[in-house]
Amino acid sequence: MQLLHLALKNVLRSRHRTWVTIAAMAFAGCIMIFYASLLQGWLRSMERNAVDMETGELQIHAPGFRQDPDLYNVIVDAKSVIKQASAAGFICAGRLLGSGLAAADENSTGVSIRGIDPAADDLVTRLHDHVQAGRWLSQKENNGVVIGSKLATILAVRPGSELVLVGQAADGSMANDLYTVRGVLKSVSQEVDRGGLFMTAAAFRAFFVLPAGVHEIVLRRTLRSEPLTVATARLRALFPDLEVKNWRQLQPTLARLLDLSNVSLIILLLITYAAVGMLTLNAMLMGVFERIPEFGVMKALGFSGSRLFGLIVLETVAQVAIGATLALVTGVPLSLYFSVHPLDFSFLLRGSSTIAGIAFEPQWYCEVTRYSVILPVLFLFGAALTAIIYPAVKAAMIRPVAAIHHR
Amino acid sequence: MQLNKMAWRTLARNKRRSLITSFSVAFGILLAVTFTGSGDYSYTSMIDTSAVMGFGHVSVEAAGYNDRPGLARRLTEAGGVRKTALGLPRVAGAYVRIMGQAMFATGAKSVGGVFMAVDPQLEKPLHNFFLRSIVEGRLFDDTNGRGAVVGAGMAVKLNLRLGKKVIVTVTDKNGQLTSELTRVCGIFKTGDDSVDSGMVLLPLGRMRQVLNYGPDDATLVAVYVNDLRQVKRVRTLLAAKLDHKANLEVLPWQETQPDLAGLIAVDRLFNYLLQFLVGLVIAAGILNTMLMSVLERTREFGIMMAVGMTPRQVVGLVLIESFWLGVLGLLLGVILTTPWFIYMSRVGIDLSRHIGQDYSAGGVLVDPVMKLRLYRESALVILLSAFGLTMAAGVYPAIRAGRTMPVESLKET
Amino acid sequence: MKRLAFLFFFLVLTGLVAEPLFAQTSDSDRARAILQKIDDLWRSTSSVAKLKMVVKTEHYTRTLVLDSWTKGKEKSLVRIVSPLKEAGTVSLKNGNAMYTYLPKTDRVIRLTSGMMMGSWMGSHFTNDDLVKESRLADDYNPEITYEGRRDGRKIIRLTLLPKPDAPVVWGKIVTTVRAEDYLPLVSLYYNEDMVLARTLTFSDIREMGGRKLPVVLRMVPADKPGEYTELTYESIRFGVPLRDSRFSLLQLRRR
Incomplete structure (x- = not known):
């Protein structure tokens, strides 16, 4: 309890860099939610155009x-x-x-x-x-x-x-x-x-x-x-x-095409997540590393290694929680907006066209689903926690004197 | 010069941070190469495949044929057009062809379809998908003969084997119905059901007689280029050379295959949008690092300014740091991306496990292997934008650093 | 030369030349002559006929009364007289072009290659059959493969093999004619795998329009033995002067 209190205090003490990290995470989360919604919408519309258009289920x-x-x-x-x-x-x-x-x-x-x-x-x-x-x-x-x-x-x-x-x-x-x-x-x-x-x-x-x-x-x-x-x-x-x-x-060919499309979109989604993961990792890693001298002082004051580790984890969770909330607050409305007002690329297409039996419309709608909201948030937590394991362990293990001089 | 040295010193002082930041730039480059590369690869292969199905990268047709194809609309002096096209730089091949609707009948059944009349002496497998896909027999060798190469699906429907006869019925240029006997000399299989069951290759000379065409008439001349990026140039050049001949049109693949062009345009845009989003995330990461580094050096900047550095110089210093981070990122990016790119452009990821062997998109076969191909222009754009992004991410932190109040900053901490 | 030959056969067919003439010619000439006779049996320089067509299929039986006009080999026109619902529908063949006039919609439709295998007026004949109807002698090499008695009747059996380059789908046609006057009795159409595809029988031989000819033709598709299309000539006149304009598109609507 005391640890949580300390962690919150540390976060809310709101040094610039904490907020910068939170902002970066919030931004990444927002983009992920929007992106996932866009892909969901795209997949759904592909399937809908392939199926509901004329064939029926x-x-x-x-x-x-x-x-x-x-x-x-x-x-x-x-x-x-x-x-x-x-x-x-x-x-x-x-x-x-x-x-x-x-x-x-x-x-x-x-x-x-x-x-x-x-x-x-x-x-x-x-x-x-x-x-x-x-x-x-x-x-x-x-x-x-x-x-x-x-x-x-x-x-x-x-x-x-x-x-x-x-x-x-x-x-x-x-x-x-x-x-x-x-x-x-x-x-x-x-x-x-x-x-x-x-x-x-x-x-x-x-x-x-x-x-x-x-x-x-x-x-x-x-x-x-x-x-x-x-x-x-x-x-x-x-x-x-x-x-x-x-x-x-x-329409087996069409079904296979949709499957392929799903696979490649999932690959793209993973790639984007990887980029976000990099960002989070980067931010958290630096956040913890930069503070190693501070941790050294704490250790010198009698904090045990495990408590220090716990503190860092809690601080991270608190930061991600704030970041994720911000991401939800911005990403969900953004996606919802585009689920009503589509991205319109009709200027690129002469009317509408058909590719492999799928009517292809130049308007893209976002589709906000459980997956497109929850997965990015979970991912954010996962990435951040993974990112801090190494520096947190390092901080927990470090000798106070070395830490104070750590660069 | 002094600033440059100082910037380097800062970067070197915090090696880990510099490395992480330039690594995210490098990672961004890797992603961009993957995105753009898979696009460039699949667009190129789709365009090439659709071109070798008949119309070419650039197609010379009788005026109006593209909107309303019909055997009555024909190109005279097709041979001359072909020669002109072949004389242009960057043209890899040009072929005189007749494409039109026909009825194919045997004693068993009859089906409607499309025929493509070709000159066996000129056609090369490189520029003719059906020739490449022959699974039984071979292409006829007499342009005035009675050979026919049919798709595997049509062979099944009409109960055809090599040597069997197929009656081809067409409406000739005067609107008269004419029938001609042909014999199957080859069977092709592209994997696209609609093509395999609806396309027949016929000898050009014979079809000219059947259609009542002149000895140099055809519906189109399909022109192939070495490099897709040359399509526009070749088209313009060809149109200029041919313009004294009225009543013909020189069309790029975008106009003969509007569906494909639309798909590619939209897909490319989607691809760019994704890249933009990923780029934003990476830029945010860089911004984050730079900002942190600046915030934490407030005291340092305070001292610098106290000893006489102007805010402008401080801004410059941070910008130079971003510059070097960018350069480092590019270097790291190239080192990181090259082996990946080489692997992906040669081997690729086989997705066929997920989707089965062959399938088609828009009548165009697509390789189920995800591969990369990067045009030099695209590579340049990626490197420049990665660098630009790094620089842009450094702007706000630099301004922030420039605003440092010397005295106050010293009071802090 | 060709015209002379035509004239010659015309004379033969109209009975001005005595039969024994055939006896002196070789077998292959005879086969050819028989084929020409069949080709021209229901036509002459021109003809005007009234026919009844009964189409029996698994799903319907329909009876049509048709008026028909032909001129030379190239022009023919058929008009439905009854039933009332379809009366006035005209099918015109001029050379290799074929048109249909539909009174209900007052439109003339030109048949394109894609429609050639469609049914002609709901019968078992395709449009293609009609376009190619008069070309047996052009497209096939006849050979006499049997001559003798069958069912107490003297007959000659001709096997028609398509000329190597003839644009026809059949593998062969076997036609049986009466030995005494070469009038056809039955024609069997085989596909390229030599499997029977359809049977055309000729019956009710009688005098009509100054000729002796079978007035009932019945076509039975081999894959649907219960179905048939039967054409019965109710009257036919040959050599009636007909103007070319009768076969023009403009005339289609004015009937």
């Missing part, structure tokens, strides 16, 4: 549909499947998939047509807020379609333009109809960019003469904490006759 298909996307291979009792999955804790949206030809004036190209129910789909994916020009689908407007960004270039259309769709309907007839481009998406994925055409499920059914069933059910966990594999297994058990796959199984 999980998908259900009729067996064989993914190998051979046959218009007739539908999930017949879609309503009951959706009902059961919802009861099991998933948010679901049914989709209809077909292919056809889109033409506008002289230009034409093959498209993959997706019929979706905007009300349900908007809860599962984020396509709806990824519109670059015009507006997203509306339940009320069945002749409005939303198309991928490159498709818009290929067909030379804009919101408001008309386009003709041609395809083969389920009854064998030549499906063809006139639609209005309602919106153009930002970059979503290569596939969607080049050939994605979205319409309402009702419009799809009318076009393809397909009265019932859906081709795909996209799902999202309501409980994010449940591991994806567990959720997949649960769904699979629920629907043994259907093909249930999570996004990692649906």
